[in-house]
Amino acid sequence: DAKTTQPNSMESNEEEPVHLPCNHSTISGTDYIHWYRQLPSQGPEYVIHGLTSNVNNRMASLAIAEDRKSSTLILHRATLRDAAVYYCILRDVGSGGSNYKLTFGKGTLLTVNP
Amino acid sequence: DTEVTQTPKHLVMGMTNKKSLKCEQHMGHRAMYWYKQKAKKPPELMFVYSYEKLSINESVPSRFSPECPNSSLLNLHLHALQPEDSALYLCASSQVIRDRTRRYGYTFGSGTRLTVV
Numbered sequence: 067d068a069k070t071t072q073p074n075s076m077e078s079n080e081e082e083p084v085h086l087p088c089n090h091s092t093i094s095g096t097d098y099i100h101w102y103r104q105l106p107s108q109g110p111e112y113v114i115h116g117l118t119s120n121v122n123n124r125m126a127s128l129a130i131a132e133d134r135k136s137s138t139l140i141l142h143r144a145t146l147r148d149a150a151v152y153y154c155i156l157r158d159v160g161s162g163g164s165n166y167k168l169t170f171g172k173g174t175l176l177t178v179n180p
Numbered sequence: 181d182t183e184v185t186q187t188p189k190h191l192v193m194g195m196t197n198k199k200s201l202k203c204e205q206h207m208g209h210r211a212m213y214w215y216k217q218k219a220k221k222p223p224e225l226m227f228v229y230s231y232e233k234l235s236i237n238e239s240v241p242s243r244f245s246p247e248c249p250n251s252s253l254l255n256l257h258l259h260a261l262q263p264e265d266s267a268l269y270l271c272a273s274s275q276v277i278r279d280r281t282r283r284y285g286y287t288f289g290s291g292t293r294l295t296v297v
Contacts, residue, residue: 100285109184109270109288110223153222167236168213168272168286170222 070154075175078144086139086174088154093134098157100168101128101139103150110153110170113139149178182207184289186271192295195261201292203254203271212254213286214246215270223270229254230276261296268293 071089078084090099101113114121114128116137121128127140141148153173184205193199203212211230215223228236229248243265245257254271272286 102285107290109272109290110286111288112285115285151222167225167228169225172222 070156070171072152072154072171072174074172075177077177077179078141079179080146081143084141084144084148084176084178086141086152086154086176087136088138089136090154090156091135093156094158096158099128099130099134099137100155100157101126102153102155102168102170103148104153104173105147105150113152115157144176144178146178146180149176151175182287184271184273184287186269186289186292188292189290190293190295192297193258193261194297195263197261198257198259200258201256201269201271201294203256203289204252205273205287206252207273207287208251209273209287210251210276211274212248213272213274214254214256215272215288217268217270217291219267227256258294261294263296266294266296 069092076086098115098117100115102110103113104110114123114126116128116130118130120130129138129140139152151173153170155168155170184203187202191199213228214226216226217223225238226240227246232248232251243260247255247257268291270288270291272288274286
């Protein structure tokens with residue numbers, strides 16, 4: 067899997083937007099950008115994924131740079147329940163797409179202040 | 181049902197014991213995974229099953245023995261573990277066939293917190 071780089075930690079205030087960056091300068095054309103988060107004492111949880119276009123769902127938005135070498139996960143209004151480790155992961159499903167490995171990097175620990 | 185259920189939630193075992201971790205999902209996913217997570221570290225992949233067959237073993241010691249008896253169940257049998265094997269063991273499942281029109285992320289369970297004494 068191609069490598070991603072994320073800040074070790076970030077801090078936000080409740081009800082403010084949060085922008086979590088991820089650099090992936092070695093991304094290939096068939097790599098999807100996935101985001102997962104892990105709340106304390108829980109398993110990781112899928113957040114969002116995208117290939118080239120920006121994506122929105124009920125949890126977050128994913129903004130992907132035009133050259134795809136970076137992306138940003140956007141939480142529009144952070145709540146205390148969003149405090150978690152956020153993982154940016156590249157997944158290659160361009161070669162036939164049967165089962166595949168999901169390899170976690172170190173992630174970003176997000177702290178949300180009340 | 182959109183959950184992965186892991187049992188037990190906590191397990192304490194001695195180094196000479198034999199125990200098993202259980203994972204169950206009813207989402208029709210045909211790929212299932214075991215991950216190990218040490219404190220303050222990211223999850224590390226151990227095993228991947230696809231259509232009930234072991235497809236990836238990430239060089240895991242033989243004291244960990246996975247089993248997939250059917251498409252809904254995944255077990256991890258433990259024998260002669262060491263204290264350094266103490267960790268959170270996570271099970272996950274996913275679709276096998278790529279479908280760009282649908283979400284194909286992994287669904288994780290909450291894990292089994294294992295302590296080896």
